[in-house]
Amino acid sequence: xxxxxxxxxxxxxxxxxxxxxxxxxxxxxxxxxxxxxxxxxxxxxxxxxxxxxxxxxxxxxxxxxxxxxxxxxxxxxxxxxxxxxxxxxxxxxxxxxxxxxxxxxxxxxxxxxxxxxxxxxxxxxxxxxxxxxxxxxxxxxxxxxxxxxxxxxxxxxxxxxxxxxxxxxxxxxxxxxxxxxxxxxxxxxxxxxxxxxxxxxxxxxxxxxxxxxxxxxxxxxxxxxxxxxxxxxxxxxxxxxxxxxxxxxxxxxxxxxxxxxxxxxxxxxxxxxxxxxxxxxxxxxxxxxxxxxxxxxxxxxxxxxxxxxxxxxxxxxxxxxxxxxxxxxxxxxxxxxxxxxxxxxxxxxxxxxxxxxxxxxxxxxxxxxxxxxxxxxxxxxxxxxxxxxxxxxxxxxxxxxxxxx
Amino acid sequence: xxxxxxxxxxxxxxxxxxxxxxxxxxxxxxxxxxxxxxxxxxxxxxxxxxxxxxxxxxxxxxxxxxxxxxxxxxxxxxxxxxxxxxxxxxxxxxxxxxxxxxxxxxxxxxxxxxxxxxxxxxxxxxxxxxxxxxxxxxxxxxxxxxxxxxxxxxxxxxxxxxxxxxxxxxxxxxxxxxxxxxxxxxxxxxxxxxxxxxxxxxxxxxxxxxxxxxxxxxxxxxxxxxxxxxxxxxxxxxxxxxxxxx
Numbered sequence: 001x002x003x004x005x006x007x008x009x010x011x012x013x014x015x016x017x018x019x020x021x022x023x024x025x026x027x028x029x030x031x032x033x034x035x036x037x038x039x040x041x042x043x044x045x046x047x048x049x050x051x052x053x054x055x056x057x058x059x060x061x062x063x064x065x066x067x068x069x070x071x072x073x074x075x076x077x078x079x080x081x082x083x084x085x086x087x088x089x090x091x092x093x094x095x096x097x098x099x100x101x102x103x104x105x106x107x108x109x110x111x112x113x114x115x116x117x118x119x120x121x122x123x124x125x126x127x128x129x130x131x132x133x134x135x136x137x138x139x140x141x142x143x144x145x146x147x148x149x150x151x152x153x154x155x156x157x158x159x160x161x162x163x164x165x166x167x168x169x170x171x172x173x174x175x176x177x178x179x180x181x182x183x184x185x186x187x188x189x190x191x192x193x194x195x196x197x198x199x200x201x202x203x204x205x206x207x208x209x210x211x212x213x214x215x216x217x218x219x220x221x222x223x224x225x226x227x228x229x230x231x232x233x234x235x236x237x238x239x240x241x242x243x244x245x246x247x248x249x250x251x252x253x254x255x256x257x258x259x260x261x262x263x264x265x266x267x268x269x270x271x272x273x274x275x276x277x278x279x280x281x282x283x284x285x286x287x288x289x290x291x292x293x294x295x296x297x298x299x300x301x302x303x304x305x306x307x308x309x310x311x312x313x314x315x316x317x318x319x320x321x322x323x324x325x326x327x328x329x330x331x332x333x334x335x336x337x338x339x340x341x342x343x344x345x346x347x348x349x350x351x352x353x354x355x356x357x358x359x360x361x362x363x364x365x366x367x368x369x370x371x372x373x374x375x376x377x378x379x380x381x382x383x384x385x386x387x388x389x390x391x392x393x394x395x396x397x398x399x400x401x402x403x404x405x
Numbered sequence: 406x407x408x409x410x411x412x413x414x415x416x417x418x419x420x421x422x423x424x425x426x427x428x429x430x431x432x433x434x435x436x437x438x439x440x441x442x443x444x445x446x447x448x449x450x451x452x453x454x455x456x457x458x459x460x461x462x463x464x465x466x467x468x469x470x471x472x473x474x475x476x477x478x479x480x481x482x483x484x485x486x487x488x489x490x491x492x493x494x495x496x497x498x499x500x501x502x503x504x505x506x507x508x509x510x511x512x513x514x515x516x517x518x519x520x521x522x523x524x525x526x527x528x529x530x531x532x533x534x535x536x537x538x539x540x541x542x543x544x545x546x547x548x549x550x551x552x553x554x555x556x557x558x559x560x561x562x563x564x565x566x567x568x569x570x571x572x573x574x575x576x577x578x579x580x581x582x583x584x585x586x587x588x589x590x591x592x593x594x595x596x597x598x599x600x601x602x603x604x605x606x607x608x609x610x611x612x613x614x615x616x617x618x619x620x621x622x623x624x625x626x627x628x629x630x631x632x633x634x635x636x637x638x639x640x641x642x643x644x645x646x647x648x649x650x651x
Contacts, residue, residue, distance in 0.1 A: 260484060
């Protein structure tokens with residue numbers, strides 16, 4: 001299966017190769033495993049960027065291939081982060097509590113341990129009880145399962161309701177945005193059981209691991225690279241062959257696909273749910289590297305950024321999404337991190353931390369108007385040039401007419 | 406010949422406008438049938454009702470040997486039962502090759518997982534080639550269908566319908582915008598298809614209908630005005646008044 005997939009999609013092979021080289025290069029430059037050329041926090045930034053690439057290709061599949069402009073995929077990303085964050089926080093607090101209770105003359109009862117954990121975690125929102133939502137937080141396997149299942153179920157139910165009523169286009173985008181907004185507003189409440197706007201923090205400390213952050217950052221970087229490779233192969237498989245043919249057809253003319261006998265809603269649901277689950281996994285890898293998650297991460301603006309990345313990178317091609325996410329998010333941290341030098345116009349000083357969003361907005365408009373293919377479209381020029389030398393001796397074919405036999 | 410489709414007593418009102426008014430039509434298998442009528446006679450709504458796009462207010466639509474009711478069924482289910490539909494404008498998937506278009510239409514399991522794990526096989530490739538030859542696009546299989554001429558797109562769409570292997574084919578103005586030579590080829594294509602299945606052609610152009618040389622149903626104001634051979638219906642004074650006389 002994969003053999004033919006790789007053989008028929010050269011871009012997959014090239015992508016995996018580039019990713020492998022990048023991973024080795026970063027490993028060699030990291031502090032723990034290499035020559036210490038780049039800081040631990042930069043390794044984390046790169047690892048986080050890989051996670052953003054995963055959700056970007058998921059977005060590309062759902063939007064660029066299937067034509068569903070979802071403005072809610074960052075919600076699934078956040079849910080994945082919360083699911084893994086709950087275990088990280090619980091297990092870490094349990095360690096601390098156990099250490100402090102160990103000094104007592106009498107061994108602590110299970111109830112005392114649980115209460116102490118509750119007070120530690122929820123003291124900040126004025127509560128000391130572990131909510132029912134946290135009943136699986138002690139178990140890593142169950143929380144990891146939740147990373148897949150919760151976004152999947154939410155996408156399934158939401159998608160079923162939306163697609164069944166044949167909501168399409170901009171109305172569907174608004175619906176997904178409303179879902180995202182509702183979720184983030186709910187999580188902002190202190191009694192939501194997830195610490196309100198404090199979010200979950202200290203996620204970079206992995207329970208039971210005594211190695212320093214320099215090592216942890218490299219581990220997560222590797223895991224993110226592996227996940228990106230697997231997600232890329234998965235989505236290349238889904239978007240190639242007959243499945244790819246059908247979902248691109250749904251994007252282009254969904255009623256025609258219906259009259260061909262395909263149940264369009266099931267296909268949309270399949271794509272929506274699958275991409276939501278992958279987004280959950282990406283989030284679960286992202287937030288331990290970020291160290292903190294709060295409801296602001298889920299707000300609709302994050303999902304809109306996601307759409308901007310994919311548009312700038314190039315819709316309808318997986319590597320385009322990766323390029324867009326990498327390029328825009330790294331550039332964004334350069335501009336907003338004060339890396340970009342301010343421009344002094346004499347009468348006004350352009351400080352990029354203030355003006356970056358304006359620049360991003362203009363580039364989005366410019367890309368949409370002038371380069372609908374995005375950055376990924378640049379590869380077409382290279383590819384077409386190589387195949388398009390059909391001079392008079394070769395039948396004077398146009399480039400798009402393909403190779404003359 | 407056996408009865409394939411039976412539409413009886415069907416009515417449909419859009420905002421007070423009766424698009425279809427107590428319409429009854431029966432189609433046999435195999436049969437070639439032309440449906441004609443002036444603009445607004447309800448031809449397209451008639452096709453919408455059969456293919457499940459529009460739900461009728463009253464009446465029954467019964468299909469096949471087991472006499473299953475099509476009313477309330479989803480479009481995709483009806484298509485899988487064996488009804489193919491060709492729209493007036495050619496709607497092929499322009500960003501995909503002729504081969505991909507045909508492969509998508511080929512009669513195979515339609516579930517997402519069947520499609521996801523679908524493997525190309527020799528039978529299907531042979532069938533695609535056979536269809537491409539039938540519609541005269543055998544040497545264009547790997548071309549983007551967006552690059553085809555208007556007439557070739559129309560044929561590709563008919564080819565996609567044949568690939569579905571439907572028992573009933575609904576064709577909306579297949580000859581619109583074609584050159585005379587292309588029209589002739591289209592007529593032959595439809596006649597050949599009608600040897601083994603039911604083909605219903607909705608058409609405006611009398612000359613084309615004459616060339617099809619088949620039973621004709623004249624629709625007017627949402628119901629059947631006359632039915633029979635072309636000569637028979639064109640001799641009908643009512644038909645002349647509402648349709649031909651102008």
